[in-house]
Amino acid sequence: MLNKYFAQFGVFCILLSVDKAMVSYFDRQSAMMFIRGKPICFGYKIWMLCGNDGYPYYMSIYQGKDE
Numbered sequence: 001m002l003n004k005y006f007a008q009f010g011v012f013c014i015l016l017s018v019d020k021a022m023v024s025y026f027d028r029q030s031a032m033m034f035i036r037g038k039p040i041c042f043g044y045k046i047w048m049l050c051g052n053d054g055y056p057y058y059m060s061i062y063q064g065k066d067e
Helices: 002-009
Strands: 016-024 042-051 056-061
Touching: 002 056
Parallel strands: none
Antiparallel strands: 016 042, 042 056
C-alpha cells in the first residue's frame, strides 16, 4: 500500500538506484535480521528503489532466502 503512494506522488527521475537499508528494531519478529559488526545490528533489511534525489519509489522488506 505504501508503494502505491510512493509511485502516485513521486516524479520519476532518469537516474535510479537499488540499495538496501537497515531499520533498527529490537522486538522479536521472524523477518528481523542480525548482522554482526554493523552500526545497526538488529532490524529489518529493506530493499529500496530510489531516484537520484533520494525519493523512494518502491520498498520491499527482505524476508529471507527462498527455499
